[in-house]
Amino acid sequence: MLTIAELFKTGLGPSSSHTTGPMKAAFRFVQYLTENDMLAGVARIETQLFGSLALTGIGHHTPRAVLLGLSGFEPHTIQPAQVDQVVTAIADSGFITLPPAQKIAFSRAHDLLFETGVHLPYHSNAMMFLAFDADRNELTRRIYYSIGGGFVLDEVEAGRNQQTEAHADLPFQITSAADLLFLANQQGVSIAELVMMNECSKAKQVEIEAQLDSIWQQMSACIDHGISRTGVLPGGLDVPRRAADLARRLNNDSSDAAVKAERSDWLNLWAMAVNEENASGGRVITAPTNGAAGVLPAVIKYYLSFVENADPAGVRTFLLTATAIGGLYKRNASISGAEVGCQGEVGVACSMAAAGLAAILGGSNEQIENAAEIGMEHNLGMTCDPIGGLVQIPCIERNAFGAAMAVQAARLAMLGDGTHFVSLDKVIQTMRETGRDMSRKYKETSEGGLAVNVVEC
């Protein structure tokens, strides 16, 4: 079970697990040093990256994320435009300033190590920070795991049942889709209203509504920013940004053919705008991850643009419903590409968006659950094989497909009465097991699939 704030977070591109998570882990390590009165004695920090972080960390900007975290920044406290400035200053000076003012030497070659052959047992995205004093004595070491969606666990947390402990005080304990349907129907409320009742145990409804409005405003701003930018994306593949040109053509083209194609073309535009922004290291809202951040905003914008009587209350209902569905995947499977492949990222986003759209189209709780199930069923087995370790190909277009599939899933569910053969719980279980059986080559390692069959130029 996740709260709105946990699921929809400010993320810095291009990856929630490889950029946002490592930044938060490095930040936490410095906090740990401070809280344990060790900071003043630190002369050097070594960071070791394991598993998927070691294999695709370069393309996912993990090194600079670590430097930013050690320098005291979190994804929501740094503007994308500041990032290069901070990282360049560290590279030029050979020093990092740990907050508030502990200046330590830093060498990229010696202090940031990629342990490509090593996989720690709890999760593929593992990292270890070691602090040394001026005489090279080790002061302490800590392991952290970036488990997807910007969530970070230390070793102790990884050994506990976080899901149960974190929200034991909420009035409605939602551990499965069956629980979700039962509790909502028992209370005589929609899924969105049930989530709101849980949220209201911690804050006033008016505050939660403001929070939801702010999430959508940030998503919408990200679409606009993505559309406003041209040129090629960073990383060396020379992938051109396409959103600006597509927007220009859609805005100018009033031919019959364009009008007929309009809805899917606009969905493509909005999803790709967000993911081009993400690929360039921009600011996005995790939904549930950075790599899949374009699906929900595109479908919300579809609702606001094409559904009659769309209003801000509908957007809130969408996000609340999506929160319930995203929480089920996080609890009972995974939202990490490094753990279950892209079915856990774009697949989950598709499922969340399908449920959200079904809810605001007036679907019953059963139709909403059906939409979420359809949204994942046809993404089962989807691998993660980003070319060059960059979150660009296939990721950007994949978000457009995720958005289109979400609309289809919602519409299909709305044609029925909610009765269906495969339950959402079964499809989540299947996704988890498929991810477990998937070769490591297809789990954000860039060791298989498109990543090895397309030559980088």
Ligand code: SF4
């Ligand atoms: S393929 Fe999917 S899971 Fe992998 S990096 Fe791209 S968006 Fe993320």
